[in-house]
Amino acid sequence: MRGGNWVGVVGRRLRKQTSYFSVHSTSSTSTEYPNILGPYLPDVWTPTNQSHRPQSSAIFSNGNSARIIDGKPIAKDIKFRIAGEIQRMKAAIGKSPGLAVVLVGQRRDSKPYINIKLRACDEVGIATMVEELPESCTESELLDVVSRFNEDPSVHGIIVQLPLPQHLDEEKIMTVVSPEKDVDGFHPLNMGNLALRGRQPFFIPCAPKGCIELLLRFGVQISGKRSVVIGRSKIVGLPTALLLQRHHATVSTVHSFTKNPEQITSQADVIVSDVGIPNLVRGNWLKPGSVVIDMGTNLVKDTSSRHGFRVTGDVCYEEAIKVVSAITPVPGGVGPVTISMLLSNTLDSAKRAFRFT
Numbered sequence: 001m002r003g004g005n006w007v008g009v010v011g012r013r014l015r016k017q018t019s020y021f022s023v024h025s026t027s028s029t030s031t032e033y034p035n036i037l038g039p040y041l042p043d044v045w046t047p048t049n050q051s052h053r054p055q056s057s058a059i060f061s062n063g064n065s066a067r068i069i070d071g072k073p074i075a076k077d078i079k080f081r082i083a084g085e086i087q088r089m090k091a092a093i094g095k096s097p098g099l100a101v102v103l104v105g106q107r108r109d110s111k112p113y114i115n116i117k118l119r120a121c122d123e124v125g126i127a128t129m130v131e132e133l134p135e136s137c138t139e140s141e142l143l144d145v146v147s148r149f150n151e152d153p154s155v156h157g158i159i160v161q162l163p164l165p166q167h168l169d170e171e172k173i174m175t176v177v178s179p180e181k182d183v184d185g186f187h188p189l190n191m192g193n194l195a196l197r198g199r200q201p202f203f204i205p206c207a208p209k210g211c212i213e214l215l216l217r218f219g220v221q222i223s224g225k226r227s228v229v230i231g232r233s234k235i236v237g238l239p240t241a242l243l244l245q246r247h248h249a250t251v252s253t254v255h256s257f258t259k260n261p262e263q264i265t266s267q268a269d270v271i272v273s274d275v276g277i278p279n280l281v282r283g284n285w286l287k288p289g290s291v292v293i294d295m296g297t298n299l300v301k302d303t304s305s306r307h308g309f310r311v312t313g314d315v316c317y318e319e320a321i322k323v324v325s326a327i328t329p330v331p332g333g334v335g336p337v338t339i340s341m342l343l344s345n346t347l348d349s350a351k352r353a354f355r356f357t
């Protein structure tokens with residue numbers, strides 16, 4: 001039975017799709033519930049019966065209303081659970097997870113993102129190591145740093161902050177990160193296994209995982225629905241499209257060569273945008289009642305703000321809320337959940353390394 005309110009595959013017990021929670025546990029191999037990798041495929045995340053349906057919604061003078069998908073309480077909840085698991089790990093085996101971050105060069109926006117990640121690690125008890133390399137570093141210097149972290153047993157997750165300077169071969173460097181420490185999920189082995197139905201990557205990229213988590217927690221039906229992902233990057237767009245497919249959505253991808261993107265997006269029930277262009281997606285690009293996940297995180301000048309700029313998404317929020325049934329704000333939507341997923345991947349990795357269940 002497909003579509004409607006039910007999820008299921010032929011020959012398996014059908015369950016009513018409900019909004020649900022994911023709990024962290026490597027030992028779980030639930031095949032009965034849908035999970036972050038798609039229905040009935042084993043994953044480290046197990047759903048519980050708890051549902052999270054925040055009441056927050058915006059009611060407008062024209063009578064339209066949209067649910068605001070607030071990522072902050074969800075991120076907080078996930079972090080709380082992760083902190084509990086790390087305490088349990090420490091008490092049981094005297095070990096805790098470790099995350100290594102590699103930063104090359106001085107990009108203005110990289111430091112703040114890294115600081116957000118480091119702070120979150122600190123909050124839950126993940127040890128962090130940061131290796132900063134100059135803009136001019138050679139590929140072999142960078143590969144040496146990555147290899148050292150690959151071999152370090154106190155490191156369970158490695159992230160090489162992107163983008164890298166032009167002279168470094170990003171794809172080569174991604175391939176050198178051990179797939180078992182690749183908490184970003186960018187290694188071709190992990191990305192390939194995400195793309196292949198029935199296979200299980202060690203890690204799912206954090207932002208796409210956050211996107212699906214929000215959809216699931218808010219009880220948004222994915223199976224059988226039309227979805228459009230705007231953008232096809234390795235960090236967000238491509239793995240999000242792959243994950244949506246694993247959840248049995250009919251997925252279209254829009255990118256910089258797409259003609260008349262609004263004709264495609266306006267037919268979609270779920271729209272995910274990760275482009276990096278403020279206000280690219282206008283109200284008339286969206287189908288009434290659709291659900292929008294705005295992954296864009298763009299700095300725009302704003303003289304009225306303290307720092308002279310503010311963060312905004314790809315979607316024209318003011319127009320969209322008059323059309324859609326639910327939308328993530330920027331900031332405070334997917335971003336905080338992305339960070340929680342990095343912590344979650346790092347914890348999963350440490351559990352796997354220590355065979356701790």
Ligand SMILES: NC(=O)C1=CN([C@@H]2O[C@H](COP(=O)(O)OP(=O)(O)OC[C@H]3O[C@@H](n4cnc5c(N)ncnc54)[C@H](OP(=O)(O)O)[C@@H]3O)[C@@H](O)[C@H]2O)C=CC1
Pocket residue numbers: 207230231232233234235236237254255256257258261274275276277294295296297298334335338
């Ligand atoms: N919220 C979160 O957790 C995260 C947010 N981000 C944010 O997401 C945004 C995108 O980041 P990232 O994916 O790394 O960026 P990339 O530049 O790697 O990818 C952008 C994508 O958008 C496509 N694109 C560019 N212009 C257009 C257009 N006019 N119409 C349709 N598609 C277009 C590109 O197409 P083509 O492939 O043809 O070039 C490309 O696939 C940024 O704002 C970033 O900050 C990133 C990571 C996590």
Ligand SMILES: Nc1nc(=O)c2c([nH]1)NC[C@@H]1CN(c3ccc(C(=O)N[C@@H](CCC(=O)O)C(=O)O)cc3)C=[N+]21
Pocket residue numbers: 112113116159160161162163184206207235297311330331332333334335336338339
């Ligand atoms: N190896 C690698 N892995 C990444 O995952 C990666 C990367 N490189 N390079 C840069 C992009 C960008 N990215 C974001 C993560 C969190 C927020 C986030 O927390 N956003 C907050 C706002 C942040 C702010 O106020 O600046 C929010 O939306 O509420 C945004 C963007 C991960 N990236």
